Amino acid sequence: xxxxQNHKGNTWNTANVLVNAIDCEKxxxxxxxxxxxxxxxxxxxxxxxxxELCPFWEEKKALHEAMIWADLxxxxxxxxxxxxxxxxKAFIDLFYTYWLSHRPQEEMFSKRAVVISTAAGTGAGKxxxxxxxxxxxxxxxxVVTYGQNVHARSWDAMPANKxxxxxxxxxxxxxxxxxxxxxxxxxxxxFMFSMFGVLQKKNWGASPxxxxxxxxxxxxxxxxxxxxx
Numbered sequence: 239x240x241x242x243q244n245h246k247g248n249t250w251n252t253a254n255v256l257v258n259a260i261d262c263e264k265x266x267x268x269x270x271x272x273x274x275x276x277x278x279x280x281x282x283x284x285x286x287x288x289x290e291l292c293p294f295w296e297e298k299k300a301l302h303e304a305m306i307w308a309d310l311x312x313x314x315x316x317x318x319x320x321x322x323x324x325x326x327k328a329f330i331d332l333f334y335t336y337w338l339s340h341r342p343q344e345e346m347f348s349k350r351a352v353v354i355s356t357a358a359g360t361g362a363g364k365x366x367x368x369x370x371x372x373x374x375x376x377x378x379x380x381v382v383t384y385g386q387n388v389h390a391r392s393w394d395a396m397p398a399n400k401x402x403x404x405x406x407x408x409x410x411x412x413x414x415x416x417x418x419x420x421x422x423x424x425x426x427x428x429f430m431f432s433m434f435g436v437l438q439k440k441n442w443g444a445s446p447x448x449x450x451x452x453x454x455x456x457x458x459x460x461x462x463x464x465x466x467x
Contacts, residue, residue, distance in 0.1 A: 239268045240301065242315035242326030242369075248356040249314040251393045252386065252404050256312070256352065259412025267304045271325035275301060279331035286335060286445040298332055306345045310352070310415065311373065317357035317365040317385075326369060336376045338427075339434050340444060341451050344463035346377045347423055350415065355385045362387050377431065377463070379421040382411065423464040431462070 239253055257266060269275070277294040284291040292298060305311055315326040322330075335341045351373045355366040363385030370383045386404055390396040437443060438452045452458050 239266060239312040239314065240305075240326075240329065241268070241270045242313070242323040242329070244270045244273045247316065248358075248388050248390065248393050248396065249316050249354055252356060252384070252408060253312055253314045253352075253354050255405055255408040256354070256412050259409040260310075261412070261416040267308070269301055269304070271323075271329055275325075275329060275332065277332065278328050279334070283444070286340065287447045289335060289341070292332070294332065301329075302333075306343065308349065310350050311378070312352045312354065313369050313373070314354045315365055315369055317355050317359075317361045320361040320364055322355070322365045322369045330369065330372045337372075338375055338377055338430050339437075340448055342377050342431070342463065344455065347379065347427075347464035348421060349378050350418070350421060351378045351381045352411070352415075353381065353383045355383075357385075357387045358389065358391050360387050361385075374427075375430075377423070377427055379423045379427060379464075380418075384408075384411070428462075431457075 239257070241250055241253070243249065257264070275297050277297055280293065282293065284293065289295060289302070313326065315322040318324065321327070336343055336346065351370070353366045353370040353373065355362040355369070357365070363383070366383040366385040370381045373381045384407065386400070388396050388400050390400070393401075435452065435457055438449045439458055441449060443449055449458075455461065455463070457463065
């Protein structure tokens, strides 16, 4: 779980109802932003040459390793000004080379993700969808969004009917995630991956090092990251 806030408020509580509802043996790794990644992308593009060249790689490394390890990635973000929180946006920026157009991580093509957002007023659904768009562009086949406008600034102050609805929804989603079969990469992701492969072959990528990366994976020779060798 990667939280776009340091405090344990409505969004954090919603995510924990979900995690507790997932019926399987599980190990949870949890990160709070900005406490554990208090950096902003500088636009230096060094990561295009190699992820370790990012000036903030040491701060990013633990998050990277946890996401590669996980079967399920959960992002949570409160809704600020109808968008994800600033720490969540900074996280998205700092991992932009995960996108299919740059250096996609083959592990992402077998994962699931959930993006949760709450708002005291309105806009939670929009904030969740904006963050989810990033994960879809990482190649994650199944990304579920959940936005809930809770009309309260704290979990304890939330109206009982809202809290009951969140609990029901998260238990339902948790049951679904517990029973799911291995995910399949959809047509859209396959098309986008192939399209960016063509662009890499034609040297239209952001960096020559990206083409070398794709070649090293065998992706420019017909191999696919969602097909096990």
